[in-house]
Amino acid sequence: MATLTVHPDRLLPTEPGVREIARRLYGAVRDLPIISPHGHVDPKLLLDDQPFADPTSLFIQPDHYVTRLLHTAGIGLDRLGVAEGPLPEDRARQAWRLLCGHWHVLRGTPVRYWFDSELAEIFGVTERPGADNADALYDQIAEQLRRPSHRPRALLRRFGIEFLATTDDPADDLAAHEALRDDPDVSTTVAPTFRPDRYLEIGRPGWAETVKGLGDAGDYASYLDALAERRQYFIARGAVSADHGHADAGAEPLELHDAQRIYRAALAGAVTDAEALAFRRHMTYEMARMSCDDGLVMTLHPGVYRNHHPETLQRYGPDTGHDIPVAVEYTRALQPLLERFGNHPGLHLVLFTVDPDVYSREIAPLAGFYPSVYAGAPWWFLDNPSEIRRFQEAVTETAGFSRLSGFIDDTRAFCSIPARHDMSRRLDAGFLAGLVAAHRLDEDEALDTLTALVVDQPRKVFKL
Amino acid sequence: MATLTVHPDRLLPTEPGVREIARRLYGAVRDLPIISPHGHVDPKLLLDDQPFADPTSLFIQPDHYVTRLLHTAGIGLDRLGVAEGPLPEDRARQAWRLLCGHWHVLRGTPVRYWFDSELAEIFGVTERPGADNADALYDQIAEQLRRPSHRPRALLRRFGIEFLATTDDPADDLAAHEALRDDPDVSTTVAPTFRPDRYLEIGRPGWAETVKGLGDAGDYASYLDALAERRQYFIARGAVSADHGHADAGAEPLELHDAQRIYRAALAGAVTDAEALAFRRHMTYEMARMSCDDGLVMTLHPGVYRNHHPETLQRYGPDTGHDIPVAVEYTRALQPLLERFGNHPGLHLVLFTVDPDVYSREIAPLAGFYPSVYAGAPWWFLDNPSEIRRFQEAVTETAGFSRLSGFIDDTRAFCSIPARHDMSRRLDAGFLAGLVAAHRLDEDEALDTLTALVVDQPRKVFKL
Amino acid sequence: MATLTVHPDRLLPTEPGVREIARRLYGAVRDLPIISPHGHVDPKLLLDDQPFADPTSLFIQPDHYVTRLLHTAGIGLDRLGVAEGPLPEDRARQAWRLLCGHWHVLRGTPVRYWFDSELAEIFGVTERPGADNADALYDQIAEQLRRPSHRPRALLRRFGIEFLATTDDPADDLAAHEALRDDPDVSTTVAPTFRPDRYLEIGRPGWAETVKGLGDAGDYASYLDALAERRQYFIARGAVSADHGHADAGAEPLELHDAQRIYRAALAGAVTDAEALAFRRHMTYEMARMSCDDGLVMTLHPGVYRNHHPETLQRYGPDTGHDIPVAVEYTRALQPLLERFGNHPGLHLVLFTVDPDVYSREIAPLAGFYPSVYAGAPWWFLDNPSEIRRFQEAVTETAGFSRLSGFIDDTRAFCSIPARHDMSRRLDAGFLAGLVAAHRLDEDEALDTLTALVVDQPRKVFKL
Incomplete structure (x- = not known):
């Protein structure tokens, strides 16, 4: 099983001298607060503070960045629950399997980069998603989504x-x-x-x-x-x-x-x-x-x-x-x-x-x-x-x-x-x-x- | 006489760490077969399998990438045999001399890069073309074109x-x-x-x-x-x-x-x-x-x-x-x-x-x-x-x-x-x-x- | 006070191997004469050979590269003496203070780069301009402008x-x-x-x-x-x-x-x-x-x-x-x-x-x-x-x-x-x-x- 790691120097310049400067600069702002003056989060999400239903409703259904890339691989949006509310577990799991089974489709895109960060840093995932571990990852994330820490x-x-x-x-x-x-x-x-x-x-x-x-x-x-x-x-x-x-x-x-x-x-x-x-x-x-x-x-x-x-x-x-x-x-x-x-x-x-x-x-x-x-x-x-x-x-x-x-x-x-x-x-x-x-x-x-x-x-x- | 060399690392990234990765990647695909789903080779070339007439008919006359660059230097397309069949030897040789004498015009272009590769790897050329060695290179290539190995x-x-x-x-x-x-x-x-x-x-x-x-x-x-x-x-x-x-x-x-x-x-x-x-x-x-x-x-x-x-x-x-x-x-x-x-x-x-x-x-x-x-x-x-x-x-x-x-x-x-x-x-x-x-x-x-x-x-x- | 230095390797590639080549190439042309076949210098400037009036008339008033950047910071062009002749000293000095006080606005632009070179190489400035040293720099430059060497x-x-x-x-x-x-x-x-x-x-x-x-x-x-x-x-x-x-x-x-x-x-x-x-x-x-x-x-x-x-x-x-x-x-x-x-x-x-x-x-x-x-x-x-x-x-x-x-x-x-x-x-x-x-x-x-x-x-x- 391939590992998923998020390297501390990711995205920094590759030339060692420049990277060293970049590290210092980045280190000084890494932990500053986030100011987000334009976005599309639903305020009711924060008002209701309900647990996210499952990995699919969190990562796939609402995000057209993800669904369009899977769509290029011939996957109909219906299979991804687009424009639907939370899915029954079998359908949610099936959509998640499609994502993991097409992980290579995301290579080189920022979607892949964001996923790596989110999976590793919010959910502690340490394996690269794939067809083989899709169910295990689904369970691992779903379990955490039920915790107060992940509301x-x-x-x-x-x-x-x-x-x-x-x-x-x-x-x-x-x-x-x-x-x-x-x-x-x-x-x-x-x-x-x-x-x-x-x-x-x-x-x-x-x-x-x-x-x-x-x-x-x-x-x-x-x-x-x-x-x-x-x-x-x-x-x-x-x-x-x-x-x-x-x-x-x-x-x-x-x-x-x-x-x-x-x-x-x-x-x-x-x-x-x-x-x-x-x-x-x-x-x-x-x-x-x-x-x-x-x-x-x-x-x-x-x-x-x-x-x-x-x-x-x-x-x-x-x-x-x-x-x-x-x-x-x-x-x-x-x-x-x-x-x-x-x-x-x-x-x-x-x-x-x-x-x-x-x-x-x-x-x-x-x-x-x-x-x-x-x-x-x-x-x-x-x-x-x-x-x-x-x-x-x-x-x-x-x-x-x-x-x-x-x-x-x-x-x-x-x-x-x-x-x-x-x-x-x-x-x-x-x-x-x-x-x-x-x-x-x-x-x-x-x-x-x-x-x-x-x-x-x-x-x-x-x-x- | 300047040498013509094709370096094993050519075109790879210059930062040593990245180059090292690139070398490994390139090495793994260097010798895979070529798939060419769009091009303009004349099938009769392969059907007839006749020897190429001379360096000019091979490298200059049919290739508007080359002739347009020589044209910028004020060389009429007639002098390059454009739209003509094989040229009499004196004209073919003259066109080749024009190419070699204007070798600097190709600097920085992919035409120059391709030429370097072709001359070195197909014809064993080891000197950079120029006005001085144009005839010798013409003879060297022409001689090889007559061999079965270069049909x-x-x-x-x-x-x-x-x-x-x-x-x-x-x-x-x-x-x-x-x-x-x-x-x-x-x-x-x-x-x-x-x-x-x-x-x-x-x-x-x-x-x-x-x-x-x-x-x-x-x-x-x-x-x-x-x-x-x-x-x-x-x-x-x-x-x-x-x-x-x-x-x-x-x-x-x-x-x-x-x-x-x-x-x-x-x-x-x-x-x-x-x-x-x-x-x-x-x-x-x-x-x-x-x-x-x-x-x-x-x-x-x-x-x-x-x-x-x-x-x-x-x-x-x-x-x-x-x-x-x-x-x-x-x-x-x-x-x-x-x-x-x-x-x-x-x-x-x-x-x-x-x-x-x-x-x-x-x-x-x-x-x-x-x-x-x-x-x-x-x-x-x-x-x-x-x-x-x-x-x-x-x-x-x-x-x-x-x-x-x-x-x-x-x-x-x-x-x-x-x-x-x-x-x-x-x-x-x-x-x-x-x-x-x-x-x-x-x-x-x-x-x-x-x-x-x-x-x-x-x-x-x-x-x- | 921050220093102003112009590094001998500025603008050269950062990868050390490439920089070494670039240094050699640059060194060979650094001192070649300047040929300027298109520009907007007023020939009367050279004909009259009068001393430049002050730093503002030299660096700010005639240069829309500079004045437009200061304008973005809400500074009216009137305060910079745009479209005026030489200013009375208090206004010239005030415009210069605006430039130095907004030095950060120039960061990343070629205007900043040119300024660094001009200040260091023509006027021997060794301090980065800022609100604090604006007057001192004004005096330093103004003094030199009165010399024959700076006509x-x-x-x-x-x-x-x-x-x-x-x-x-x-x-x-x-x-x-x-x-x-x-x-x-x-x-x-x-x-x-x-x-x-x-x-x-x-x-x-x-x-x-x-x-x-x-x-x-x-x-x-x-x-x-x-x-x-x-x-x-x-x-x-x-x-x-x-x-x-x-x-x-x-x-x-x-x-x-x-x-x-x-x-x-x-x-x-x-x-x-x-x-x-x-x-x-x-x-x-x-x-x-x-x-x-x-x-x-x-x-x-x-x-x-x-x-x-x-x-x-x-x-x-x-x-x-x-x-x-x-x-x-x-x-x-x-x-x-x-x-x-x-x-x-x-x-x-x-x-x-x-x-x-x-x-x-x-x-x-x-x-x-x-x-x-x-x-x-x-x-x-x-x-x-x-x-x-x-x-x-x-x-x-x-x-x-x-x-x-x-x-x-x-x-x-x-x-x-x-x-x-x-x-x-x-x-x-x-x-x-x-x-x-x-x-x-x-x-x-x-x-x-x-x-x-x-x-x-x-x-x-x-x-x-």
């Missing part, structure tokens, strides 16, 4: 998470967040995030019904008021940011009468695609305006073709592994917004991308001039060592380190949070060690920079 | 090529392939590849004449039947794949009556550019449908502006070094095809590109969800160490190693085949050694992965 | 600059260049560069007035003649190149009567945007034709959204840090030009970019076929170690080293010229050392290549 809140404490943002519908009452805030047993700040996409995309089927969730939105003016009020509601419950994930980064204002007219058409179900697009770009601009007023950090992550495989969407719902990136453009798209608000002291605009081409071409130059613009950490498909290295190089050489958002885990896989942050710290330490070894930075500066990336920068950028 | 079949055996795909016109009778298959002297499987581009691009001048080569194609239905029959003809003679190299990756079906109407217009020479484009994208979709039925692997490599310099095309024909890449898009272009066939067990769709931007942005995410999609190895302009490294990083971090096609040499330079595969093995060994050194993979896994890339993966992806 | 001409000699190109308006009388040429005290060749952008963009406000600067340009024919004459005027005063920086790389000829008609419309102030665009692309083609005739090297650097923040433009003018790159395309755009002139022996066309995606996809393949096309060195946002490495890899693997322009400093920061060229030499030495260490190149070839990049290649490409 969500206990893990939250153990992980050292100081701040955890969730992602929430503007119509959500945020009762879970309120309860967590008032619970003396929870010292982590669990903050909601305002995610208004579906309220802004007025051409979506059902939008006229959806928008009622905001309250009175019978005309354009009341719609704006309702959005502003919901933002205040979120802010009062700890929200620090609003998150926007449309197809493109367009942010161009309409004339008021055009916005009013299109809004009326949308309520009547008579909006054209072009009008809906123009309105959404207008509203992105308006959201920036509101951010200047109310201070919510604005995060933007366009450029994803959502639900590329309609049959999978129909059977399993969204976020099931078939969102595919497309090329994205920021320079022209954001010009109207930045012309108006780019120097506004109230605006923090964090630009994420899944198109790495824009790092050096557009994001770094924008973040290298506008005080409001920050380069969001590599995210989603790009949260892996080689793309993180590409990001570090592409952005810092043009914009320096002070324009980085700090790490974003963006995950719904609760147990992967520490592994993801740890990966980031190791890679930042390694990158900075390279600058020291090339005599471009003194080691005290590298250490200061690394600490800033881990804690100071996210606090500043997300106004914590 | 095509002898080299084929020596190279250890287990499977060699050629690229063929759908109207080809494949007589050479049949003869090679029946020849007990040839143990390599020499398989044809179905390359229907010019039959699908109905707006090309002369298409109405070209299409007659398929047999009865007097209306759309018989055209489809004829294509399907030619595919069967190819399959019966060993073909495993159909290769498509259009200007873009579009694959969107037309309504039947539109396809029929456009087809009729094309036969009448009255098709518009827009119709021809729509029809070609429709036919790419249809080719995928046929692949689901008959099992031919579908390889796609769009994004090349062919024959950028018309005067060169006119004087020397196509494939003479002035095809230039353009940006390419897969996510939207392939959506209709993948919506319909992406999960079909009969489809293997291998995506190649000469636009490296799409590796991490589009190809890896597509190959990281759809079980039918594979990431084709870096190809043409990208088959060099730095782009191969970029590919390895961009694709494997998102999609793992199991979605890679394995190496494709894509060459018409027969003697470069072993050097190209050897380069790939060295670079794969180096990349995997890096993962081992960073403690992301155990060495036994790296070895297993490397072996898969060299032999198992091409066999699986190309259904050998 | 512009003395520095020019000390920097070892053999050739220095400026960038000039076609209507400029080039009196400063003439005077410098005739001055026995100046041994550097200071050559003008023909930069006709604003004369070719006929839709610009005020163009009809601007064009009068060329002389008689009352119809299209006389306009062409006037441009050709101004080019001759520049050539007679030492110009070797014409520089073009439009929004895109389009170069497509119009029919003569269309060109004439559009030109008339422009003079009448009645040109449409589409006509102006077509005319500018036509004129890019015409400029190539003139280059074939008169031999001026043609440099092209499209793809920049100029003056992204209009308020900053209005207050401080252009070139104040908010030009932002956009995606660019060469393959299709340049096809008409290259179809006609690509093989012309009189044309040298140097392609620059701020969109690094085109290096391997378009520039290298174009430079790898057409003898007229050269790959311009990484420039502006890309003149940093990681992008230079990306350029080296992307271009040389496809096109070899002989297609590179050699380094271009493109700077208006006079004192940064030696630091920029030194950075380039170190990075080229490191890259070539890597090829030697991977046994792809012999060390004598690497040395020959490095020398070519530093002196021979710029001389050849820019016809010096």
Whole structure:
């Protein structure tokens, strides 16, 4: 049986001299608290604090990073319990066996890396998963999941998470967040995030019904008021940011009468695609305006073709592994917004991308001039060592380190949070060690920079 | 006189610890058989088994990698015998002198690397080519080319090529392939590849004449039947794949009556550019449908502006070094095809590109969800160490190693085949050694992965 | 107080074996003369040879690389004296304090690297700048600036600059260049560069007035003649190149009567945007034709959204840090030009970019076929170690080293010229050392290549 070990030097540079510097740097930040200003953990998980049902519901079912890789091997998502609640034990165990039996499929991916860390460090696993030991590992993990030490809140404490943002519908009452805030047993700040996409995309089927969730939105003016009020509601419950994930980064204002007219058409179900697009770009601009007023950090992550495989969407719902990136453009798209608000002291605009081409071409130059613009950490498909290295190089050489958002885990896989942050710290330490070894930075500066990336920068950028 | 040496550690990582791992990995696959599922060797070369005429006809005339680099130095393609048959000795020798005299022009390119390997390992050359020794090297190589040991079949055996795909016109009778298959002297499987581009691009001048080569194609239905029959003809003679190299990756079906109407217009020479484009994208979709039925692997490599310099095309024909890449898009272009066939067990769709931007942005995410999609190895302009490294990083971090096609040499330079595969093995060994050194993979896994890339993966992806 | 040291091995590879090779290579070119065929130094600086006013006017005010980074920290450009002449001492000192107090903002950028070199090597600074020592450093530098040794001409000699190109308006009388040429005290060749952008963009406000600067340009024919004459005027005063920086790389000829008609419309102030665009692309083609005739090297650097923040433009003018790159395309755009002139022996066309995606996809393949096309060195946002490495890899693997322009400093920061060229030499030495260490190149070839990049290649490409 092959062993599973997590080496203390993993991910650090391989050249011994550079590794030695990286070790020192990493050692100084390894145990700093985790700040997670963008993610997808369900607050009810922490509120209810129920034991995780089984390894499959913890590691496989909710994580499209895992299920899409198994899907490539011809495994139907139904066999993995995607879009289902907890499975009967035989099905849960069967799904786990599929994961372990296809362990080689994960080689080279960050998913494998996170799994190694999670299995070793949270569950004490010492064997590499495979077809042979799948059942034994299932039992070993399942047994621990029943212990108090492995309930969500206990893990939250153990992980050292100081701040955890969730992602929430503007119509959500945020009762879970309120309860967590008032619970003396929870010292982590669990903050909601305002995610208004579906309220802004007025051409979506059902939008006229959806928008009622905001309250009175019978005309354009009341719609704006309702959005502003919901933002205040979120802010009062700890929200620090609003998150926007449309197809493109367009942010161009309409004339008021055009916005009013299109809004009326949308309520009547008579909006054209072009009008809906123009309105959404207008509203992105308006959201920036509101951010200047109310201070919510604005995060933007366009450029994803959502639900590329309609049959999978129909059977399993969204976020099931078939969102595919497309090329994205920021320079022209954001010009109207930045012309108006780019120097506004109230605006923090964090630009994420899944198109790495824009790092050096557009994001770094924008973040290298506008005080409001920050380069969001590599995210989603790009949260892996080689793309993180590409990001570090592409952005810092043009914009320096002070324009980085700090790490974003963006995950719904609760147990992967520490592994993801740890990966980031190791890679930042390694990158900075390279600058020291090339005599471009003194080691005290590298250490200061690394600490800033881990804690100071996210606090500043997300106004914590 | 400078020496020419091929170092046993060439292309391996330079850090001694990583190099040591890479050496072990590479050593284990160095002598495995060569599988070449896509290339451009002329099967008649192997059928006739005539000695190569001279060094120029072997190394220069047929290889646009070489002639385009000499062309940059102001050397007219006429002086290199491009698009001519074997040259008179004085001209052949003169062309060879031009190559040797411009040896510095090749520095840093893979062409230089392949040459070094070929000259040293096949012809025992020990001096670096230059103006001074051009004639002596010409004589040394020419002398060997006359020996039985350096005829095509002898080299084929020596190279250890287990499977060699050629690229063929759908109207080809494949007589050479049949003869090679029946020849007990040839143990390599020499398989044809179905390359229907010019039959699908109905707006090309002369298409109405070209299409007659398929047999009865007097209306759309018989055209489809004829294509399907030619595919069967190819399959019966060993073909495993159909290769498509259009200007873009579009694959969107037309309504039947539109396809029929456009087809009729094309036969009448009255098709518009827009119709021809729509029809070609429709036919790419249809080719995928046929692949689901008959099992031919579908390889796609769009994004090349062919024959950028018309005067060169006119004087020397196509494939003479002035095809230039353009940006390419897969996510939207392939959506209709993948919506319909992406999960079909009969489809293997291998995506190649000469636009490296799409590796991490589009190809890896597509190959990281759809079980039918594979990431084709870096190809043409990208088959060099730095782009191969970029590919390895961009694709494997998102999609793992199991979605890679394995190496494709894509060459018409027969003697470069072993050097190209050897380069790939060295670079794969180096990349995997890096993962081992960073403690992301155990060495036994790296070895297993490397072996898969060299032999198992091409066999699986190309259904050998 | 932290020290400021410039290590002799800075920027060289970190692996000791490779570094050793790189040291040898770098050592051989470190002291070669500087050839600077493209930049923005004001020739009057050298003509007048007045002492620099103070550290702020030398290092901050004219350099948008520096001011944009400070601007990201919320520092208004007014506080930095942007677009002002020499400041009163209190304001100059205050701006310098802002720079030193935000020294951390520069970490990881080439600006920091250049500063380190300049401060240490030109001004003997031994302390890292910070809030605490800002005044002392100001005084230390200011004192030296008053010495004869630190006047512009003395520095020019000390920097070892053999050739220095400026960038000039076609209507400029080039009196400063003439005077410098005739001055026995100046041994550097200071050559003008023909930069006709604003004369070719006929839709610009005020163009009809601007064009009068060329002389008689009352119809299209006389306009062409006037441009050709101004080019001759520049050539007679030492110009070797014409520089073009439009929004895109389009170069497509119009029919003569269309060109004439559009030109008339422009003079009448009645040109449409589409006509102006077509005319500018036509004129890019015409400029190539003139280059074939008169031999001026043609440099092209499209793809920049100029003056992204209009308020900053209005207050401080252009070139104040908010030009932002956009995606660019060469393959299709340049096809008409290259179809006609690509093989012309009189044309040298140097392609620059701020969109690094085109290096391997378009520039290298174009430079790898057409003898007229050269790959311009990484420039502006890309003149940093990681992008230079990306350029080296992307271009040389496809096109070899002989297609590179050699380094271009493109700077208006006079004192940064030696630091920029030194950075380039170190990075080229490191890259070539890597090829030697991977046994792809012999060390004598690497040395020959490095020398070519530093002196021979710029001389050849820019016809010096």
